[in-house]
Amino acid sequence: EDQVTQSPEALRLQEGESSSLNCSYTVSGLRGLFWYRQDPGKGPEFLFTLYSAGEEKEKERLKATLTKKESFLHITAPKPEDSATYLCAVPALAGSARQLTFGSGTQLTVLP
Amino acid sequence: NAGVTQTPKFQVLKTGQSMTLQCAQDMNHNSMYWYRQDPGMGLRLIYYSASEGTTDKGEVPNGYNVSRLNKREFSLRLESAAPSQTSVYFCASRVGSSYEQYFGPGTRLTVT
Numbered sequence: 001e002d003q004v005t006q007s008p009e010a011l012r013l014q015e016g017e018s019s020s021l022n023c024s025y026t027v028s029g030l031r032g033l034f035w036y037r038q039d040p041g042k043g044p045e046f047l048f049t050l051y052s053a054g055e056e057k058e059k060e061r062l063k064a065t066l067t068k069k070e071s072f073l074h075i076t077a078p079k080p081e082d083s084a085t086y087l088c089a090v091p092a093l094a095g096s097a098r099q100l101t102f103g104s105g106t107q108l109t110v111l112p
Numbered sequence: 113n114a115g116v117t118q119t120p121k122f123q124v125l126k127t128g129q130s131m132t133l134q135c136a137q138d139m140n141h142n143s144m145y146w147y148r149q150d151p152g153m154g155l156r157l158i159y160y161s162a163s164e165g166t167t168d169k170g171e172v173p174n175g176y177n178v179s180r181l182n183k184r185e186f187s188l189r190l191e192s193a194a195p196s197q198t199s200v201y202f203c204a205s206r207v208g209s210s211y212e213q214y215f216g217p218g219t220r221l222t223v224t
Contacts, residue, residue, distance in 0.1 A: 009152075032211055043116070043202050043215030044155070087154070091211050098143065098211045099170065104154035 006103035023088035116216035135203030
């Protein structure tokens with residue numbers, strides 16, 4: 001069974017205090033790992049796709065990296081507007097419509 | 113482009129009542145999905161439709177039915193609502209061969 005585990009569940013940072021969020025997975029034959037951002041009261045918004053170990057993607061203050069067992073979302077010098085829940089997902093093994101299995105997310109709060 | 117739209121945004125039902133959640137996308141996507149999101153449990157797939165005219169069960173289909181009305185619209189029906197169905201419901205769609213999904217803004221449902 002696919003397993004996606006995110007840690008920590010919640011993270012509070014001061015503005016400018018860099019940190020990392022973790023997404024570990026137990027999927028054989030990974031066909032991609034996906035990061036989403038979810039603001040309160042809104043639907044998830046796609047951020048990155050990573051396909052192979054060693055791959056990195058960047059967007060503003062966010063950088064996603066991938067190893068064979070986990071992915072990290074590094075946040076450099078965060079601002080209050082980076083506050084959100086960050087979700088990771090992997091393709092599900094079963095099904096005909098390229099479903100995703102999601103982790104439960106990390107709720108990030110950046111304090112001014 | 114409105115993307116993925118959902119109606120209603122909020123709904124309160126009494127136990128045993130029925131209702132239909134509506135979802136539409138204007139991106140010409142083939143695949144559409146219904147998820148529920150509960151605290152600490154992440155996004156769980158209820159039903160999906162790989163293409164117009166087909167629907168399949170996801171992880172948590174009990175108590176729900178779906179209709180893929182046409183390529184644009186995918187509705188979720190609760191025939192007899194139960195308090196356990198109190199949740200936030202998200203519709204999503206996907207294009208082509210990618211796994212990247214685009215989400216609607218969600219419907220917050222409370223069953224009393």
